[in-house]
Amino acid sequence: MNDLPPALPHWEQTPADLPVAIKEIKAALRERIAASGRTVEEVVAVLERQLTAEVEEIEAARDRGEPVWPVIDYADIAAGTVDPAAVDQLRRRGCAVVRGQFEHDRAREWDRELVDYVDRNGFFDQYRGPGDDFFASVGSKPEIYPIYWSRPQMEARQSDEMAQVQAFLNGLWRHESDGVQWFDPGRDSLYPDRIRRRPPGASSAGLGSHLDPGTLDLWMTREYQRAFRHLFDGSVERYDPWDAAHRTTGPQYPGTTMCSVFRTFQGWTALSDMAPDQGVLHTVPIPGAMAYLMLRPLLADVPDDDMCGVTINRTFPVTERWHPLLRRALTGIPAVRAGDSVWWHCDLIHSVAPVEDQQGWGNVMYIPAAPWCPRNERYAARVREAFASGSSPDDFPAEHYERAWADRFGADDLNETGRRGLGLA
Numbered sequence: 001m002n003d004l005p006p007a008l009p010h011w012e013q014t015p016a017d018l019p020v021a022i023k024e025i026k027a028a029l030r031e032r033i034a035a036s037g038r039t040v041e042e043v044v045a046v047l048e049r050q051l052t053a054e055v056e057e058i059e060a061a062r063d064r065g066e067p068v069w070p071v072i073d074y075a076d077i078a079a080g081t082v083d084p085a086a087v088d089q090l091r092r093r094g095c096a097v098v099r100g101q102f103e104h105d106r107a108r109e110w111d112r113e114l115v116d117y118v119d120r121n122g123f124f125d126q127y128r129g130p131g132d133d134f135f136a137s138v139g140s141k142p143e144i145y146p147i148y149w150s151r152p153q154m155e156a157r158q159s160d161e162m163a164q165v166q167a168f169l170n171g172l173w174r175h176e177s178d179g180v181q182w183f184d185p186g187r188d189s190l191y192p193d194r195i196r197r198r199p200p201g202a203s204s205a206g207l208g209s210h211l212d213p214g215t216l217d218l219w220m221t222r223e224y225q226r227a228f229r230h231l232f233d234g235s236v237e238r239y240d241p242w243d244a245a246h247r248t249t250g251p252q253y254p255g256t257t258m259c260s261v262f263r264t265f266q267g268w269t270a271l272s273d274m275a276p277d278q279g280v281l282h283t284v285p286i287p288g289a290m291a292y293l294m295l296r297p298l299l300a301d302v303p304d305d306d307m308c309g310v311t312i313n314r315t316f317p318v319t320e321r322w323h324p325l326l327r328r329a330l331t332g333i334p335a336v337r338a339g340d341s342v343w344w345h346c347d348l349i350h351s352v353a354p355v356e357d358q359q360g361w362g363n364v365m366y367i368p369a370a371p372w373c374p375r376n377e378r379y380a381a382r383v384r385e386a387f388a389s390g391s392s393p394d395d396f397p398a399e400h401y402e403r404a405w406a407d408r409f410g411a412d413d414l415n416e417t418g419r420r421g422l423g424l425a
Ligand SMILES: [Fe+2]
Pocket: 210, 211, 212, 350
């Protein structure tokens, strides 16, 4: 890999002194961009013009009542007949709803079965409150259930329907370059995550707009510096949010809300019907907005030791103070039905709207697209252990409710996709 001078300092583990490291990397990035003959201010101005046009287009579509989130029928994905215009739209927006990925009745049945599973095993008596404060819910009953190994979750993760949709979404990415296959688009690593069950009448403050792929490591580790090479060397027009090069190999700084794996898309599968005004997911449907988030801290109005509020062990905040233009584009999902799935590019800014006295249930299984790659293979070894013992996976609080539950999904229930996903094939 060609490293343009001047070389950037990098920290493969969390720097001991964050303010010092932030000052150092910001000065080095400004210097490197300046070496291209353009100032940071010029580069950011180019981005602001592009992004303003996209934000205005999204606002106008919303004002006209047009859908902003692409909606794609699962049947078309399965048959390979997705309209190329829909694929283009998905590439532009970086998010989509897949309609009818699972039969409505099957998804409703999964929801009932999850309730049976936790009831039978006395989960509500054992529940000790939220294991982290990230998704803290009010009251003694959880909304986020730290449950990973139920039959419905595993059945969905290893299903043909999931594999087809994940392969379709992975296919939007450039996964091979410079003689390296950065990930295998046809093999998912079955990233185990939790479920959410938010009951009728619930009130929730929602989640502020944020980003999931990392924190300071996005600027400070060598592999991310290579992944974002065009942002950091002044050639910002060449930045491609769909290029996986160097995203699947490097380390991540540990933290309580981290995700160890590379995900092409975040996702969840709906287990109940949800109306768009009932505290649902919103995104800024512009994958290229990442460029702005990465370069905005380099402008002179941000203190030298500040990355617009990004720091380790906290989610990457996207705020009115530093990113007001982007937040104008926050757009909620359309109405979804049980069995639909919802997907957003791993770099998309997202939030969950607040809700008072929610109408209907808001139930989902979090299942992303996390294709096989060196980073995900490393994590899969830990997932296999958690699967065998019924433990909470390493990325999550060590709550381990399911260890003693006899009726969790077992090794004998794995199909070929499941075995491959866990690295057992
Ligand atoms: Fe998130």
